Amino acid sequence: MSADVQVPYADLHAQYLSIKHDIDGAIAEVIRSSAFIRGPYVDRFEQEFATSVGVGNCVSCANGTDALYIAMSALGLAAGDEVITTAHSWISTSEAITQAGGRVVFCDTDRDTYTIDVTRLESLLTSRTVGVIPVHLAGQPADMDAIMAFAHRHGLWVIEDCAQAHLARYKERQVGTFGAAATFSFYPGKNLGAMGDAGAVVTNDPALARRMAIFARHGGLQKGEHEIEGINSRLDGLQAAVLSVKLRHLPDWTIMRQRIAARYDELLGEVDGIGTPVLAADREHVYHLYIIRHERRDALAAHLKTAGVQTSINYPIALPFLPAYRRFGHVPADFPNAHANQSRILSLPLFAEMTERQVMHTVESIRSFCR
Numbered sequence: 001m002s003a004d005v006q007v008p009y010a011d012l013h014a015q016y017l018s019i020k021h022d023i024d025g026a027i028a029e030v031i032r033s034s035a036f037i038r039g040p041y042v043d044r045f046e047q048e049f050a051t052s053v054g055v056g057n058c059v060s061c062a063n064g065t066d067a068l069y070i071a072m073s074a075l076g077l078a079a080g081d082e083v084i085t086t087a088h089s090w091i092s093t094s095e096a097i098t099q100a101g102g103r104v105v106f107c108d109t110d111r112d113t114y115t116i117d118v119t120r121l122e123s124l125l126t127s128r129t130v131g132v133i134p135v136h137l138a139g140q141p142a143d144m145d146a147i148m149a150f151a152h153r154h155g156l157w158v159i160e161d162c163a164q165a166h167l168a169r170y171k172e173r174q175v176g177t178f179g180a181a182a183t184f185s186f187y188p189g190k191n192l193g194a195m196g197d198a199g200a201v202v203t204n205d206p207a208l209a210r211r212m213a214i215f216a217r218h219g220g221l222q223k224g225e226h227e228i229e230g231i232n233s234r235l236d237g238l239q240a241a242v243l244s245v246k247l248r249h250l251p252d253w254t255i256m257r258q259r260i261a262a263r264y265d266e267l268l269g270e271v272d273g274i275g276t277p278v279l280a281a282d283r284e285h286v287y288h289l290y291i292i293r294h295e296r297r298d299a300l301a302a303h304l305k306t307a308g309v310q311t312s313i314n315y316p317i318a319l320p321f322l323p324a325y326r327r328f329g330h331v332p333a334d335f336p337n338a339h340a341n342q343s344r345i346l347s348l349p350l351f352a353e354m355t356e357r358q359v360m361h362t363v364e365s366i367r368s369f370c371r
């Protein structure tokens with residue numbers, strides 16, 4: 001095991017260097033034209049992104065959390081309305097429900113895929129349920145057939161949280177095309193990341209797109225004409241120009257991520273005590289995260305840190321058990337899978353520019369722990 005190899009969890013600088021000429025040119029162009037807020041770069045990116053997802057409309061905004069808030073507000077979420085979402089995600093998914101006036105109803109995750117456990121959905125339904133927010137966690141699509149069937153049966157809307165799943169596919173169909181709307185984050189470390197905060201919500205419904213754009217822009221599309229009270233949530237011109245450049249590389253970067261994930265699968269599959277990601281049937285995983293499981297996760301993470309390998313835990317406390325949701329009084333038995341996974345999961349370094357040497361060093365460091 002060569003201790004001189006350092007493996008960062010992600011390497012945004014390496015990505016920048018690989019496309020430096022185009023990024024620098026795009027930023028210079030925005031500065032030259034002073035198109036900082038809205039303008040042609042934002043319009044262009046919205047069109048390009050809608051096309052890449054395969055939907056009719058994209059409303060850009062300041063971040064992926066706002067995207068959820070905007071979508072729910074435009075769908076008319078009312079005080080006391082219940083929204084079912086997954087127990088294991090980043091807090092944006094659930095906090096946006098509360099911000100929009102709704103009540104969060106957590107659903108346990110599938111033990112192996114970490115996405116919402118569709119077998120539990122019916123048991124969470126009440127007369128107040130209005131919608132479902134599945135998260136394509138780590139880059140693996142949730143079981144969209146089951147979720148859409150549940151939603152249709154009960155007249156609910158679905159918002160797909162695609163923050164970690166750009167270009168992922170369920171039965172050959174791209175995520176973001178199933179629900180009433182789908183939200184994306186372009187946080188710098190995401191598979192498609194800006195150079196700051198950025199987000200978007202997409203939909204095939206032009207009327208919903210219009211309501212979302214109005215809400216995100218102070219309640220009006222024309223300056224001085226406010227149809228409603230809204231918020232100020234903008235994608236800026238610099239981020240839009242950066243995202244347009246990066247979007248062109250996203251398919252290749254996704255393939256590179258999938259190759260590294262396949263290499264990890266191959267090399268770690270037989271290692272004693274390591275659980276590698278489980279891919280459900282008919283899903284194309286884009287590996288925003290490569291999550292392994294181990295009974296002694298914290299000791300493994302400490303060992304890897306000593307070996308120069310950075311890891312991350314996504315997420316160490318499942319949402320219902322966070323102090324933020326103490327008011328619900330949930331106990332581990334309410335969400336057995338999320339509870340069991342939260343202490344075992346570990347995300348390994350994975351980025352398109354990762355070298356074979358870095359992959360091997362990570363694998364060898366894990367092997368030396370498991371021996």
Ligand SMILES: Cc1ncc(COP(=O)(O)O)c(C=O)c1O
Pocket residue numbers: 063064065066089090092093135161163164184185186187197198199
């Ligand atoms: C699953 C999920 N939803 C929502 C978000 C929110 O995105 P942002 O950080 O852009 O607000 C994130 C980003 O971390 C996420 O991972």
